[in-house]
Amino acid sequence: MTEMKLVEDTAAKIMSMEVRGALRIAVEASKALLSVIEQGATFDELVSASDKLRDARPTAVSLPNAINYILHLAEEAGKNEPTVAKAMLIADVTSFIKELEGTIDKIAEIGSRLIENGDVILTHCNSKTVTSVLAKAKRDGKQFKVYACETRPRYQGHITVKDLMEAGVDVTLIVDSAAYYTMLHKDVKKVFVGADTVYANGDIINKIGTSQVALAAKTAGVEFIVCTESIKFSPASMMGEVPEIEERESSEVTDMKEIKVFNPAFDVTPKEYVHMVVTEHGIIPPEAAYSVLKERFAWSFGED
Numbered sequence: 001m002t003e004m005k006l007v008e009d010t011a012a013k014i015m016s017m018e019v020r021g022a023l024r025i026a027v028e029a030s031k032a033l034l035s036v037i038e039q040g041a042t043f044d045e046l047v048s049a050s051d052k053l054r055d056a057r058p059t060a061v062s063l064p065n066a067i068n069y070i071l072h073l074a075e076e077a078g079k080n081e082p083t084v085a086k087a088m089l090i091a092d093v094t095s096f097i098k099e100l101e102g103t104i105d106k107i108a109e110i111g112s113r114l115i116e117n118g119d120v121i122l123t124h125c126n127s128k129t130v131t132s133v134l135a136k137a138k139r140d141g142k143q144f145k146v147y148a149c150e151t152r153p154r155y156q157g158h159i160t161v162k163d164l165m166e167a168g169v170d171v172t173l174i175v176d177s178a179a180y181y182t183m184l185h186k187d188v189k190k191v192f193v194g195a196d197t198v199y200a201n202g203d204i205i206n207k208i209g210t211s212q213v214a215l216a217a218k219t220a221g222v223e224f225i226v227c228t229e230s231i232k233f234s235p236a237s238m239m240g241e242v243p244e245i246e247e248r249e250s251s252e253v254t255d256m257k258e259i260k261v262f263n264p265a266f267d268v269t270p271k272e273y274v275h276m277v278v279t280e281h282g283i284i285p286p287e288a289a290y291s292v293l294k295e296r297f298a299w300s301f302g303e304d
């Protein structure tokens, strides 16, 4: 497979959701760009490969963040003589990917400490970050139960149930509309969800339905915990930009072609509903998102 074909293939897999989840999208796009670099692409070719990947899914900011960082690394490496520049860039991008992949284990380590024996937890969608937190708590010998929302229309909750069963976690599938009832009647103590984007003000974008779960959690007095790598924080939101909320095909919802369908894939949970955000750097209140952005994305403000 030529390297551009690999880029197009990766973009197609992200669009079709064969590759999904904000962290995995960023990792796979970065790997595709690494292969382009390894083939000796010029900077312009790297930019054109990046453009093919950038818009594959519009809401998860982890994707443009990873791409922009690789382009920044390429600019920096390009200040050297060409063979040195190539070797340097390959090393830098390889270590960036390794770091990205490693963040999930750090969050698992930190987030699992929040889980106590006897906890009943609810989750929505399929976040590999959240499932790694839950799996780590299980490996640490904690006894707890999980309720997983099925997550219409794409049923990512089924993946969550499978992931957690493989990890030996006691997990039960519920329909999305049973979230509040389950909180009240099954003594849910904590909600854990992932994120696609974190705004500078601490608001969180995640799978459609997350904000309803957060509203229900607030009413039911249940802690609402977001687990997210800092690559999902949005530098553009510091300048007032808001990511587009992806709307997907009506065929995901129904095969009745004659009816009107509105199918947003994500929603925004206001920071007031979020008790804490678990990142690879530690646990922060949502209001601290701005400080994380200033530090994590210093390179994009010309500050490194």
Ligand code: RUB
Pocket (backbone or CB within 6 Å): 020, 021, 022, 023, 024, 060, 124, 125, 126, 127, 128, 129, 130, 156, 193, 194, 195, 196, 206, 207, 208, 265
């Ligand atoms: C996935 C989703 C996940 C976040 C975080 O939506 O909303 O909760 O992406 O996932 P989709 P992770 O299925 O539409 O991609 O923690 O794995 O990055």
